[in-house]
Amino acid sequence: MSAAGSVKIFVPCDAAALGVGADETALAITAEANRRGITVELIRNGSRGLLWLEPLVEVDVAGTRMAYGPVQSSEVAGLFDAGFTTGKPHALSHGATQELPYFKRQERLTFARVGLTDPRSLADYLAHDGYRGLQAALAMKPADIVACVTASGLRGRGGAAFPTGIKWKTVLGAESQQKYIVCNADEGDSGTFSDRMLMEGDPFVLVEGMSIAGLATGATQGYIYLRWEYPQAKVALESAIAAAVAADYLGANIRGSGKSFQLEVRMGAGAYICGEETSLLESLEGKRGQVRFKPPLPALQGLFGKPTVINNVISFASVPIILDRGAEFYQHFGMGRSRGTLPMQLAGNVKHGGLVEIAFGMTLRELLYDYGGGSYSGRPIRAVQVGGPLGAYLPESQFDTPLDYEAFAAIKAMLGHGGIVAFDDRVDMAAQARYAMEFCAIESCGKCTPCRIGSTRGVEVIDRLIAGENAPKQEAILRDLCETLTYGSLCALGGLTPFPVISALNHFPEDFVKPVRAARAAG
Amino acid sequence: MSDAAPRRVIPIKVEPLSTLSTAARSTVLDICARLESLPGALLPVLHAVQESLRYVPKDAVPLIAHELNLSIAEVHGVVTFYHYFLQERPGRHVMHICRAEACQALGSVALEAHAKARLGVDYHGTTRDGAITLEPVYCLGNCALGPSLMIDQRLHGRVTPERFDALLAHSREAT
Incomplete structure (x- = not known):
């Protein structure tokens, strides 16, 4: 609650906002307020997810948050002149944040608090329904917690979409003195940033979700494996963990229940493969991030050989609301076997990039145009890559595919972690296919031959193909090589790299033809 | 962990011609002493070394291996696997x-x-x-x-x- 006469102003501390000057804007607001003798309570919230408006400054006017953005530090004095502290209009004002169509049409379950609260404040978290899921779980038997998660229909949000409850049940049933909960926060897919936004904007919900997983399976130690590229998330998580420990939400005796759960953040060091769960476990053990053979499943022999729940950030963060509101509430959202909501991330060449949490079932076209507003460059969108660097490139003719795990699988594509990267008509799809192979070569862990060597050969074959050296033969070799990668690789890196390559070749064959390329280059 | 295998001791001779300065050497030793009890300590140790020295000097590798009871090959393998760890001193x-x-x-x-x-x-x-x-x-x-x-x-x-x-x-x- 703001003190009498003081104005509550929100400036995000989300990395994307910082990257376009949010810190400078916050400093300018404080300085300008001091100069004018206005008392301001400045809160550094997470991002609302309307990233094209960052830095998005919000002013609390009689309980309604009024949005102004993008606000650069140079525009702060003008905002004060216009009277933005009382919600007066300005060229940058957008009215009430909650009434913005981009925001209003979303179904924010997992991201309910992100951007709304102060991510460093446990009190704020508690005031916004925080820790209600854990309170419910503390009164339940482990098997009932697992049954609740299973009944919700929650599937792993990291990309593989495996039912979360089934995984937990396996760990619960495993006999061991020590079990672990591991959070995969190695969000390496290009076009995805929902994990980062959540960890920076509402770190407590991840801590709560992992604690519930601990109660459900009998695990007492948790690790968050975080990529080094997310330094702000590290700060946010470590401060949330310290606050949770101080208030007995973590530790040897959670809220006096006698149950124990400890949590630690561990940093990755720049290896895409460590997003693969067994590589991640190897890395946590202090080794090279090389993929393990499965079986044994990590649920039975995971970290240090012990039964381990390993889930994505969004999967864990979806759990508290399921325990709080019940499985049926969550189940109610979505379509087919894809239940609940998925935080989609609109990225790349799109006008209104950001986070859109919606129930499964909306089409790609609605997302790209109704939310995304078309391309950033103003040119036609020619191709869209969904699901990260291992996701297929989709042409315009496939934009009506509904966002649903099964619907995407049916067109040989995948939703993955919900990242959507748009490209305009200047994209060279042969270059994108080549990059997919190059990326696989750079990031391969080296354990299996199709991925380690096939990726390098793939780059060479694509080079020969676009150079027009006996093109039909090169294309046949490329397709054959992709088949070897698909069926012969140990994990998804080698196994799915053919997705972007073959989809580019199938949907955009003209980009691989030398005379067409030459004509295009000539203008 | 209680049921861990008995500690293997791998005898390693720390490079006699190490170019590591005395200060850098004691930094690495301090970090190892502080973090060695963590399960899977190698990545946290390498992060701390890079944070202090700005890179992981070649001559720090045998030292870290010795302190953590790992082989030089294991430590070298990890340093070179991850893109983030720098093996040469970077610019400012x-x-x-x-x-x-x-x-x-x-x-x-x-x-x-x-x-x-x-x-x-x-x-x-x-x-x-x-x-x-x-x-x-x-x-x-x-x-x-x-x-x-x-x-x-x-x-x-x-x-x-x-x-x-x-x-x-x-x-x-x-x-």
């Missing part, structure tokens, strides 16, 4: 440019070319004045506001060539 600032698809869709290929031309180095190189080391990175999680780069862990979005030049000038002035 480290710049990571995102090469991933979402940034490509917003012109990062042109930004890379501009950066390399302005700095006069390729990836993994350091400018002649010792100011900047250029490294590639595969996604900074800023995919709606690309092209992106990071200078010393500070993210910058919507980096046009003009903005790049301004950031570069600012970094060169800063110590």
Whole structure:
């Protein structure tokens, strides 16, 4: 609650906002307020997810948050002149944040608090329904917690979409003195940033979700494996963990229940493969991030050989609301076997990039145009890559595919972690296919031959193909090589790299033809 | 862990001709002593070494191996596996440019070319004045506001060539 006469102003501390000057804007607001003798309570919230408006400054006017953005530090004095502290209009004002169509049409379950609260404040978290899921779980038997998660229909949000409850049940049933909960926060897919936004904007919900997983399976130690590229998330998580420990939400005796759960953040060091769960476990053990053979499943022999729940950030963060509101509430959202909501991330060449949490079932076209507003460059969108660097490139003719795990699988594509990267008509799809192979070569862990060597050969074959050296033969070799990668690789890196390559070749064959390329280059 | 295998002792001779300074050596030893009891301590140790010394010197590898009771090959294998660990002393600032698809869709290929031309180095190189080391990175999680780069862990979005030049000038002035 703001003190009498003081104005509550929100400036995000989300990395994307910082990257376009949010810190400078916050400093300018404080300085300008001091100069004018206005008392301001400045809160550094997470991002609302309307990233094209960052830095998005919000002013609390009689309980309604009024949005102004993008606000650069140079525009702060003008905002004060216009009277933005009382919600007066300005060229940058957008009215009430909650009434913005981009925001209003979303179904924010997992991201309910992100951007709304102060991510460093446990009190704020508690005031916004925080820790209600854990309170419910503390009164339940482990098997009932697992049954609740299973009944919700929650599937792993990291990309593989495996039912979360089934995984937990396996760990619960495993006999061991020590079990672990591991959070995969190695969000390496290009076009995805929902994990980062959540960890920076509402770190407590991840801590709560992992604690519930601990109660459900009998695990007492948790690790968050975080990529080094997310330094702000590290700060946010470590401060949330310290606050949770101080208030007995973590530790040897959670809220006096006698149950124990400890949590630690561990940093990755720049290896895409460590997003693969067994590589991640190897890395946590202090080794090279090389993929393990499965079986044994990590649920039975995971970290240090012990039964381990390993889930994505969004999967864990979806759990508290399921325990709080019940499985049926969550189940109610979505379509087919894809239940609940998925935080989609609109990225790349799109006008209104950001986070859109919606129930499964909306089409790609609605997302790209109704939310995304078309391309950033103003040119036609020619191709869209969904699901990260291992996701297929989709042409315009496939934009009506509904966002649903099964619907995407049916067109040989995948939703993955919900990242959507748009490209305009200047994209060279042969270059994108080549990059997919190059990326696989750079990031391969080296354990299996199709991925380690096939990726390098793939780059060479694509080079020969676009150079027009006996093109039909090169294309046949490329397709054959992709088949070897698909069926012969140990994990998804080698196994799915053919997705972007073959989809580019199938949907955009003209980009691989030398005379067409030459004509295009000539203008 | 209670049921862990008995501790193997791998005898390692720490390089007699080590070029590690006394100060750097004691930094590495302090870090190892502080973190060695962590399960899977090697990555936290390497992060701490890089944070203190700005890179993981070659001559620190046998020392770390000895302190953590690992083989030199194991430590070397880990240092070289992860892109983030630097084996050479970097310039005063480290710049990571995102090469991933979402940034490509917003012109990062042109930004890379501009950066390399302005700095006069390729990836993994350091400018002649010792100011900047250029490294590639595969996604900074800023995919709606690309092209992106990071200078010393500070993210910058919507980096046009003009903005790049301004950031570069600012970094060169800063110590």
